[in-house]
Amino acid sequence: MQSFAALLERLVLTPSRNAKLQLIGDYLRHTPDPARGWAIAAITGDLDIPSVKPAALRELVAGRVDPVLFRLSYDYVGDLAETISLIWPQRPGANRAPALDEVVGTLMESTKAQGLLRVEVWLDALDSTGRWALLKLVTGGLRIGVSARLARQALADFGKINVTEIEELWHGLSPPYVELFAWLEGRAEKPVSLALSPFRPPMLAHPLLDKAQRMDPQELSPDLISPADFAAEWKWDGVRVQLVADQGQRRLYTRNGDDISGTFPDLLAAADFNAALDGELLIRAPGGGVASFNELQQRLNRKTVSPRQMAERPAMLRAYDIMQDGAEDLRPLPFAERRKRLERFVVTLDDPRIDLSPLVRFEDAIALQDLRSHPPTREIEGLMLKRWSAPYVAGRPAGQWYKWKRDPYLVDAVLMYAQRGHGKRSGLYSDFTFGVWRHTPEGEELTPVGKAYFGFTDEELSQLDKYVRDHTLDRFGPVRSVTANKDEGLVLEVAFEGLQRSPRHRSGIAMRFPRIHRIRWDKPSRDADRIETLEAMLDM
Numbered sequence: 001m002q003s004f005a006a007l008l009e010r011l012v013l014t015p016s017r018n019a020k021l022q023l024i025g026d027y028l029r030h031t032p033d034p035a036r037g038w039a040i041a042a043i044t045g046d047l048d049i050p051s052v053k054p055a056a057l058r059e060l061v062a063g064r065v066d067p068v069l070f071r072l073s074y075d076y077v078g079d080l081a082e083t084i085s086l087i088w089p090q091r092p093g094a095n096r097a098p099a100l101d102e103v104v105g106t107l108m109e110s111t112k113a114q115g116l117l118r119v120e121v122w123l124d125a126l127d128s129t130g131r132w133a134l135l136k137l138v139t140g141g142l143r144i145g146v147s148a149r150l151a152r153q154a155l156a157d158f159g160k161i162n163v164t165e166i167e168e169l170w171h172g173l174s175p176p177y178v179e180l181f182a183w184l185e186g187r188a189e190k191p192v193s194l195a196l197s198p199f200r201p202p203m204l205a206h207p208l209l210d211k212a213q214r215m216d217p218q219e220l221s222p223d224l225i226s227p228a229d230f231a232a233e234w235k236w237d238g239v240r241v242q243l244v245a246d247q248g249q250r251r252l253y254t255r256n257g258d259d260i261s262g263t264f265p266d267l268l269a270a271a272d273f274n275a276a277l278d279g280e281l282l283i284r285a286p287g288g289g290v291a292s293f294n295e296l297q298q299r300l301n302r303k304t305v306s307p308r309q310m311a312e313r314p315a316m317l318r319a320y321d322i323m324q325d326g327a328e329d330l331r332p333l334p335f336a337e338r339r340k341r342l343e344r345f346v347v348t349l350d351d352p353r354i355d356l357s358p359l360v361r362f363e364d365a366i367a368l369q370d371l372r373s374h375p376p377t378r379e380i381e382g383l384m385l386k387r388w389s390a391p392y393v394a395g396r397p398a399g400q401w402y403k404w405k406r407d408p409y410l411v412d413a414v415l416m417y418a419q420r421g422h423g424k425r426s427g428l429y430s431d432f433t434f435g436v437w438r439h440t441p442e443g444e445e446l447t448p449v450g451k452a453y454f455g456f457t458d459e460e461l462s463q464l465d466k467y468v469r470d471h472t473l474d475r476f477g478p479v480r481s482v483t484a485n486k487d488e489g490l491v492l493e494v495a496f497e498g499l500q501r502s503p504r505h506r507s508g509i510a511m512r513f514p515r516i517h518r519i520r521w522d523k524p525s526r527d528a529d530r531i532e533t534l535e536a537m538l539d540m
Contacts, residue, residue, distance in 0.1 A: 057084060235382045270351045416434060
């Protein structure tokens with residue numbers, strides 16, 4: 001358990017992607033089965049320990065620590081596992097630190113009462129870092145700056161194979177992956193995936209940028225796009241998915257390989273075929289068009305979905321590629337041929353839940369620029385450009401696919417609240433809530449319109465953190481309110497992709513992909529934008 005805790009701590013404190021891969025690889029080489037497999041399952045989010053829940057941990061610590069002290073500590077720290085690990089008063093005794101596989105194996109076979117008793121004993125045996133790792137493990141709350149795909153890349157590096165092989169096997173494997181490690185170490189043959197309808201690593205696009213924005217001057221310029229070389233499609237504001245059906249087994253995957261089949265049974269019901277489609281998950285509007293992303297959000301991340309929810313927000317797939325048709329793998333074919341196959345395939349389905357992403361006709365780059373800037377509906381983010389000759393290649397191959405998004409909207413807002421981040425940002429205020437001015441019967445006031453936690457450099461983050469600490473008005477657990485009035489306040493230039501009406505938000509507006517574009521140290525808070533500015537954008 002101590003070596004797993006050390007790994008997590010190093011991953012949290014390591015910003016470099018390659019360094020994280022090295023750390024995971026070293027751990028895999030020096031850790032035996034099954035512990036290393038449980039560690040990977042925890043990192044990828046594929047480990048579920050049902051016997052211990054956060055509410056039970058709160059009760060457990062209440063028996064050891066003064067409740068007022070715990071509440072104040074939790075308010076200050078803002079993270080349950082970190083608070084308990086720091087404040088836990090160990091009882092003396094001949095305690096032995098548990099091994100990771102011992103922890104997982106014991107808790108998997110324990111009742112809730114038994115599991116909590118074992119956790120209490122282990123907390124006495126571990127140091128603060130070990131306690132933190134134990135609590136993160138049992139609650140499934142790992143936030144260490146490592147995605148599931150990065151962990152799978154580390155496995156591929158460990159076995160000196162392409163990550164695509166891991167991705168295509170993953171959904172047919174179960175923790176602690178003993179057979180997988182035997183293959184990666186050359187001690188056994190490659191496992192045969194037991195999963196029908198496997199996930200296939202997606203092909204991704206590079207951003208198409210103007211010359212002033214390009215990091216590499218050799219990147220393709222927008223003015224070189226021609227209809228002879230590239231097909232154009234609208235880039236819809238939804239979720240990239242794969243709809244796969246194989247011998248009656250139907251699955252819906254996100255672009256990262258997460259299985260969300262249970263959330264969209266209405267769309268799975270339309271997959272009466274043996275094929276793998278790549279496309280955009282959307283909600284069909286009552287009038288037959290595409291609903292806003294806000295409507296799709298109401299169905300995402302649900303474990304179950306009711307008939308009423310499916311009726312009110314029917315899911316649909318806008319297909320733009322076909323990877324498999326029956327037993328035939330179509331990925332080596334050029335896009336022009338795959339597109340013809342896709343058109344014939346969708347026509348034969350004759351189902352409104354699956355339609356075809358239309359091609360956008362254009363004469364030259366100037367006409368394409370105009371289409372990109374003036375799409376026919378707000379649910380379009382821009383354009384996708386695909387080279388006619390491109391095979392379907394996993395990853396982000398150079399020069400094949402490009403996304404050319406609309407220029408973002410910009411608004412000047414005032415910083416109102418800040419919250420500490422997670423992982424390497426846990427000691428910094430990095431999540432910022434901002435607002436714009438509106439008139440009320442009591443006078444002018446700021447109303448929150450969004451929250452952003454990226455878009456700034458490390459240096460700017462340090463400046464923002466210092467500003468929050470120097471201008472704190474009040475504390476609400478891990479959140480601080482800062483000075484924000486007509487005479488004093490920090491203006492943030494916020495970029496975002498779009499707006500939707502939302503009764504769930506106090507302002508009545510939901511902001512899509514907000515990020516901090518600039519810190520306006522020069523601008524008085526009274527000159528920030530008003531709610532009327534955003535409301536006017538709703539009609540654009």
